[in-house]
Amino acid sequence: MTGTALLPPLLAGAKITAELTIASTFIGAVLAFAAGIARGTGGRLIRLIAAVYIEIFRGTSLLVQLFWLYYALPLLGPSIGPFTTGVLALSLNIGAYGAEVVRGSILAVARAQHEAAIALNFSRRQRLWHIVLPQALPEMMPPLGNLAVQNLKDTSLVSMITIADLTFHAQNLRNLTLDTVPIYSLTLLLYFAMALILMACMRGLERWVRIGGSPARS
């Protein structure tokens, strides 16, 4: 089988991989901000809930989480499709790691900034939204970008719960054709190409976040 014949099924898989990545990165970002802000600035109960979520998902294997959601959860009640399961597990995972990035960047904003905001009579919530987060956001973008790329690569694990992503198609093709070298080489290249696109998007986002903030930090 030639490279051109291998490409269509691999591209079909890459499309699923891209969809998984976009959906789970987006939902994961929402979770990361919610849990990170909650753990960094919330009341005692809110902090505890956020900490439990973050530590459970950081402390267990993504593959086992996928298996648990796909095979164990239906036995306890709700059954969700493989794609939804994949998005859910990936989102919860990147959300947990991202939450620590968000929390760390919030805590890194200097105490002097909080004091200046108190002296100007900003409320707690106003301090967070007007003073702290706008300063924390540019600092958290590079590590969040890393997590997004990590997330893209982690999507390969969903092939284990029957989702026909890029890795799934690659394994299928290899079983059919035994063209191991071209198949896995093409697969690597496709992941790499998607990672490049994702990194470019994250850099664009990073620049966008800095606009309206202080000019070039020298």
Place this chain on the structure above:
Amino acid sequence: MTDTQDPIIKFSDVTKRFGDLVVLDHFDFEVNLGEKVALIGPSGSGKSTVLRILMTLETIQEGQIELDGIPYREPGGHGPFHASAKHLHNIRSRVGMVFQGFNLFPHMSVLRNITEAPVVVLGLSKREAKERAMQLLEMVGLADKADAFPTQLSGGQKQRVAIARALAMRPRVMLFDEPTSALDPELVGEVQEVIRGLAHEHDLTMLLVTHEMRFAREIADRVCFFDKGRIVEQGPPAEVMVNPQEERTQNFLAPYLADRQAGV
């Protein structure tokens, strides 16, 4: 200088500790409306802590504080300040503070640094807030820097913006916590100039923590010499700074008095 009976600021038997360290020791202190008070004394003597307590940046362990007749603690109040968020908001609305390190918001332009709190906290329209900010920038001599960012300013300019920012909230009491200590010597004058101008405001009560003795003498109605969490000696600068009675004050002021005698 003062024409009222009731003090605007009143500390009664206040004790403040950081762990085992006693920073204010059964401290009593009153300031009248419109009075300009300089707090001087060695580092760690509690002068800055007085300002930070007034700004509700520090809690106290014992005693009472009143501002404009409002006690800092509410009966049955919760939290480290024994007061609700609403009560703290009420107190903070009367006080403005200028910090040694300027503490401008680096992600905002000079103009936005000044308009943000009036818009967000006081609910002024953007236009009103901008007008108010431009007047203040004019006053501190930085109207041409409205669109600059803090990183593009010198230390003296930053501190002048910080003063304008605090004034934009129209506080009744202004606290200056070593406002020129972080500045290069050649930039001290421009900041002192602005503070000197404010000292002419009849109704504005000012507390100034400073190591600049000459400046303290110049603008203060009263000088308070702090040592070990208490006021050791206080009075008009012409008395305390020229002819101090207490030995600790004499020792502290010795270099300044020597300079004066030498005519420096």
